[in-house]
Amino acid sequence: MKVAIQGEAGSFSQEAARRLAPGCTIVPCARSVEVFDRLERGSVTAAVIPIENSLAGSVTEHFDLLLARKVFIQREFRLRIVHNLIAAPGVRKADLRRAYSHPVALEQCRDFFRRNPKIEPIPFYDTAGSVKHVIEGGLRDAAGIAGRQAAQVYGGRILVAGIEDDKRNFTRFFLIRKVKRIVPGANKTSIAFGLKNVPGALFKALSAFALRAISLSKIESRPMRGRPWEYVFYADFLRGDDRPARQALGHLGEVAEMVKVLGIYPAA
Amino acid sequence: MKVAIQGEAGSFSQEAARRLAPGCTIVPCARSVEVFDRLERGSVTAAVIPIENSLAGSVTEHFDLLLARKVFIQREFRLRIVHNLIAAPGVRKADLRRAYSHPVALEQCRDFFRRNPKIEPIPFYDTAGSVKHVIEGGLRDAAGIAGRQAAQVYGGRILVAGIEDDKRNFTRFFLIRKVKRIVPGANKTSIAFGLKNVPGALFKALSAFALRAISLSKIESRPMRGRPWEYVFYADFLRGDDRPARQALGHLGEVAEMVKVLGIYPAA
Numbered sequence: 001m002k003v004a005i006q007g008e009a010g011s012f013s014q015e016a017a018r019r020l021a022p023g024c025t026i027v028p029c030a031r032s033v034e035v036f037d038r039l040e041r042g043s044v045t046a047a048v049i050p051i052e053n054s055l056a057g058s059v060t061e062h063f064d065l066l067l068a069r070k071v072f073i074q075r076e077f078r079l080r081i082v083h084n085l086i087a088a089p090g091v092r093k094a095d096l097r098r099a100y101s102h103p104v105a106l107e108q109c110r111d112f113f114r115r116n117p118k119i120e121p122i123p124f125y126d127t128a129g130s131v132k133h134v135i136e137g138g139l140r141d142a143a144g145i146a147g148r149q150a151a152q153v154y155g156g157r158i159l160v161a162g163i164e165d166d167k168r169n170f171t172r173f174f175l176i177r178k179v180k181r182i183v184p185g186a187n188k189t190s191i192a193f194g195l196k197n198v199p200g201a202l203f204k205a206l207s208a209f210a211l212r213a214i215s216l217s218k219i220e221s222r223p224m225r226g227r228p229w230e231y232v233f234y235a236d237f238l239r240g241d242d243r244p245a246r247q248a249l250g251h252l253g254e255v256a257e258m259v260k261v262l263g264i265y266p267a268a
Numbered sequence: 269m270k271v272a273i274q275g276e277a278g279s280f281s282q283e284a285a286r287r288l289a290p291g292c293t294i295v296p297c298a299r300s301v302e303v304f305d306r307l308e309r310g311s312v313t314a315a316v317i318p319i320e321n322s323l324a325g326s327v328t329e330h331f332d333l334l335l336a337r338k339v340f341i342q343r344e345f346r347l348r349i350v351h352n353l354i355a356a357p358g359v360r361k362a363d364l365r366r367a368y369s370h371p372v373a374l375e376q377c378r379d380f381f382r383r384n385p386k387i388e389p390i391p392f393y394d395t396a397g398s399v400k401h402v403i404e405g406g407l408r409d410a411a412g413i414a415g416r417q418a419a420q421v422y423g424g425r426i427l428v429a430g431i432e433d434d435k436r437n438f439t440r441f442f443l444i445r446k447v448k449r450i451v452p453g454a455n456k457t458s459i460a461f462g463l464k465n466v467p468g469a470l471f472k473a474l475s476a477f478a479l480r481a482i483s484l485s486k487i488e489s490r491p492m493r494g495r496p497w498e499y500v501f502y503a504d505f506l507r508g509d510d511r512p513a514r515q516a517l518g519h520l521g522e523v524a525e526m527v528k529v530l531g532i533y534p535a536a
Contacts, residue, residue: 056329107299110301123394125391197485199483199484200477202474202484203475210470213468
């Protein structure tokens with residue numbers, strides 16, 4: 001089974017893919033659109049994408065792609081994000097003057113940099129890519145900050161493990177496929193819907209769920225691509241493909257301009 | 269008047285700051301927390317921060333900082349985002365093999381790269397920073413992609429102007445201050461509120477606005493920092509500091525666990 005991910009080998013997406021599809025072959029893609037293109041073309045069986053981090057928020061590009069493309073969420077997974085200081089073999093922590101990583105990762109390791117003022121944080125475009133950069137460039141005074149799988153992939157050594165400030169750092173990933181298939185135990189639904197910009201529109205839309213005591217676990221308005229300040233809503237609710245859920249979606253369809261079910265899957 | 273911004277000189281934030289506070293002195297900060305620290309300490313009079321892009325979505329870190337810190341939104345501004353291909357003087361477009369920029373900017377210039385396959389897009393941590401990198405490094409086969417003010421600041425030449433795919437690309441900026449002051453003409457309010465995770469909680473909260481025919485122009489749930497999958501809501505509604513708005517906020521206060529008014533300001 002071939003599974004597309006966005007980003008370098010050794011990324012958190014790769015780790016999530018190994019957990020969601022054990023034994024799969026990873027196909028790294030430079031950009032998220034390429035991940036979705038490959039899935040729609042059928043050159044991969046599935047894709048694994050990060051959708052939301054408990055500290056940094058939603059990966060908005062992926063919500064927009066789920067809405068635009070003919071794909072379906074089949075599984076959800078929560079990965080605990082652990083950041084590690086990784087350098088070339090033989091390099092000691094005392095040798096370090098710089099640490100590269102994605103700005104979000106650097107921000108999540110602020111206490112480490114406060115305790116180690118000789119190491120300067122340098123923004124880089126990718127976590128696993130920062131380790132690749134340090135190892136392949138033979139740098140002796142620099143480290144990358146990434147998940148432990150990046151050390152394995154690029155032959156780095158973990159100098160300090162778990163340097164993130166907040167241990168309650170999780171990322172939600174989706175396994176998506178081209179075919180719509182609801183696996184047993186599915187008890188959560190992700191939807192997108194569009195509303196006219198009139199007072200009370202969202203209130204009416206949410207009545208579809210509130211009147212049936214269906215819990216929303218997330219809601220977010222996103223600008224519609226190319227239509228400034230018009231909004232599409234992304235919501236998750238805690239029901240699978242059952243009668244109340246179908247009735248709620250029917251009710252929502254009467255109120256909304258557009259409704260798309262992005263996936264029905266077992267809650268992580 | 270000293271105004272703090274996040275990012276390099278020459279960034280879109282700098283352009284927004286010049287429009288929101290003409291004649292101000294810009295204080296560039298490496299990180300957003302530093303911007304808020306300076307404002308709270310009083311070492312700057314105001315700060316200008318991007319809050320939402322019409323294509324890329326919310327700047328979630330800034331919403332979280334508006335909630336956590338004692339600051340108040342005083343003005344809103346919409347900046348049209350124009351991306352330009354910028355290189356060192358004397359470099360021609362035909363010389364280029366690489367173009368550096370922030371991944372979001374590269375993604376917004378996909379058609380340009382399709383039409384110019386000899387130029388490879390390379391992710392960089394900042395738009396203006398990519399121009400600085402290219403000019404200060406004396407690169408002859410590379411360009412940066414950024415706003416025109418980056419060309420002025422670093423002495424670059426614009427080889428192609430306006431290479432973004434979608435001209436409906438705007439970013440909303442806020443001018444924030446430590447003091448709470450509502451300027452004349454204020455007709456829009458930004459709030460944050462927290463809800464218990466029970467079915468219908470958001471429906472009840474929104475009734476405060478729907479029953480008074482007050483229009484929401486934005487709503488977004490965000491994970492609460494350090495409390496995985498608990499949510500705070502950010503909303504904008506189209507009223508200033510008038511009686512119905514105060515009544516709606518009072519009503520919301522009965523339903524919500526927490527309500528904070530982030531600012532009351534004239535809609536851009």
